[in-house]
Amino acid sequence: xxxxxxIEDEIIYHRMLEHALRPLGFVVYAELTGGEGLEAxxxxxxxxxxxxxxxxxxxxxxxxxxxxRNPRFAHVPIIILTSQTTLQDKLASFEAGADDHINKPFExxxxxxxxRVLLRRAELLRQALPAGAVQAPPKQARxxxxxxxxxxIGASLLAVNLAIGLKGLWNVPTLLLDLAMLxxxxxxxxxxxxxxxxxxxxxxxxxxxxxxxxxxxxxxHESGVDLIAAPTTPTQxxxxxxxxxxxxxxxxxxxxxxxxxxxxxxxxxxxxxxxDAADVIIMLVAPELSSxxxxxxxxxxYTKLNYERDKIKLVLNYTFPRYALPRDKIEVALxxxxxxxxxxxxxxxxxxxxxxxxxxxxxxxxxxSELLEDFAFYLSTPEHKKVQxxxxxxxxxxxxxxxxxxxxxxxxxx
Numbered sequence: 214x215x216x217x218x219x220i221e222d223e224i225i226y227h228r229m230l231e232h233a234l235r236p237l238g239f240v241v242y243a244e245l246t247g248g249e250g251l252e253a254x255x256x257x258x259x260x261x262x263x264x265x266x267x268x269x270x271x272x273x274x275x276x277x278x279x280x281x282r283n284p285r286f287a288h289v290p291i292i293i294l295t296s297q298t299t300l301q302d303k304l305a306s307f308e309a310g311a312d313d314h315i316n317k318p319f320e321x322x323x324x325x326x327x328x329r330v331l332l333r334r335a336e337l338l339r340q341a342l343p344a345g346a347v348q349a350p351p352k353q354a355r356x357x358x359x360x361x362x363x364x365x366i367g368a369s370l371l372a373v374n375l376a377i378g379l380k381g382l383w384n385v386p387t388l389l390l391d392l393a394m395l396x397x398x399x400x401x402x403x404x405x406x407x408x409x410x411x412x413x414x415x416x417x418x419x420x421x422x423x424x425x426x427x428x429x430x431x432x433x434h435e436s437g438v439d440l441i442a443a444p445t446t447p448t449q450x451x452x453x454x455x456x457x458x459x460x461x462x463x464x465x466x467x468x469x470x471x472x473x474x475x476x477x478x479x480x481x482x483x484x485x486x487x488x489d490a491a492d493v494i495i496m497l498v499a500p501e502l503s504s505x506x507x508x509x510x511x512x513x514x515y516t517k518l519n520y521e522r523d524k525i526k527l528v529l530n531y532t533f534p535r536y537a538l539p540r541d542k543i544e545v546a547l548x549x550x551x552x553x554x555x556x557x558x559x560x561x562x563x564x565x566x567x568x569x570x571x572x573x574x575x576x577x578x579x580x581x582s583e584l585l586e587d588f589a590f591y592l593s594t595p596e597h598k599k600v601q602x603x604x605x606x607x608x609x610x611x612x613x614x615x616x617x618x619x620x621x622x623x624x625x626x627x
Contacts, residue, residue: 215332218259219243220250220276221294222268230263233321247271251279254286260335261328262286266295266302274309281310288338290331294319300455304486307463354388354469355594358491360476360484362507366499367530367555369393370562372475373402374573375495376438378589381573381608383597385470388431388439392458392487393477394450397443403434404569410442412449419460424468427461436574455482462490470594480514488518493592494525498547500537505546512549525549526592531557553588556581577611587612
């Protein structure tokens with residue numbers, strides 16, 4: 214008999230679910246608060262947990278996160294119930310670690326059907342594991358979002374080169390997502406054909422989307438970086454739903470080590486969805502007043518969205534040779550440190566864009582490329598950075614040699 218733990222502060226839902234589940238052989242335990250639910254979980258060892266979001270003490274998201282930190286509940290199915298129906302609410306449920314998200318009001322029959330699916334999946338997982346073994350959590354790509362509210366200052370070029378840098382350093386699956394749906398240029402910057410794009414998913418429902426379909430629209434650059442290109446027309450872009458993009462990211466993330474996203478210059482639903490999920494946000498700024506104002510507005514929005522300060526990395530791109538505002542004044546104006554400064558190299562950039570030849574891949578010896586490659590290393594996962602690869606790539610050796618050279622210089626100057 215499966216044991217169900219219900220964490221819900223509305224008694225009416227206690228009665229409804231008890232009435233629906235007990236005749237089917239479920240043992241139901243019900244608690245009114247998140248704290249009581251967490252304590253009950255330790256005692257009753259439930260087979261499945263159902264929690265509301267809005268609880269009197271802590272949220273259902275927090276309950277889910279705390280349960281997932283405990284190896285005992287790492288793989289116990291969790292369903293979140295909520296009257297909040299936006300896409301962001303649903304994404305927050307999955308990011309917290311829930312297996313499913315059901316909106317109130319709901320039909321008990323639908324909830325029971327979803328519970329049975331999750332219980333069957335959990336049972337198959339238990340059968341597949343050796344006795345006493347604990348399944349490792351699924352791989353999740355490190356998600357890097359490149360964002361700016363000011364167009365024309367090199368965001369796409371930065372995203373493309375970062376993806377190439379990460380692939381070159383670690384030789385692991387790396388994906389570039391061009392999410393500037395109305396005017397994405399990543400395929401152009403990589404000199405790749407636009408035979409397949411996000412637009413090919415226009416008539417695919419999120420429920421029908423799977424890895425095979427996504428692989429059919431992925432093109433691969435000679436560097437090894439995979440790309441999903443922006444649609445070729447605005448009409449196609451308008452037909453791609455936010456739910457489709459959310460489902461695509463959910464499918465793709467376990468299949469890559471790194472995903473770099475080139476975002477629109479706004480805060481639309483797609484942008485917010487990626488920014489929320491991102492491990493790192495790279496905010497690009499140029500040394501002129503309009504760009505700084507746009508960056509200040511973006512940083513203010515990040516603060517209101519409760520993004521951690523360390524999640525945001527500022528990159529200053531010198532897009533003109535003279536009369537630029539100095540770095541220190543920009544940092545003071547924005548109240549945020551600048552992590553990387555890219556020099557003014559117009560000839561290199563124009564050649565790169567016109568020929569579709571990314572600087573880091575075709576001219577790695579340039580100082581501009583070295584800065585980007587070192588930055589890619591800086592953005593890499595701790596697991597990659599702390600251990601020398603068994604078979605170091607040429608890019609890794611370049612970064613390592615620059616590090617040794619810088620350290621020797623610093624020691625001489627002491």
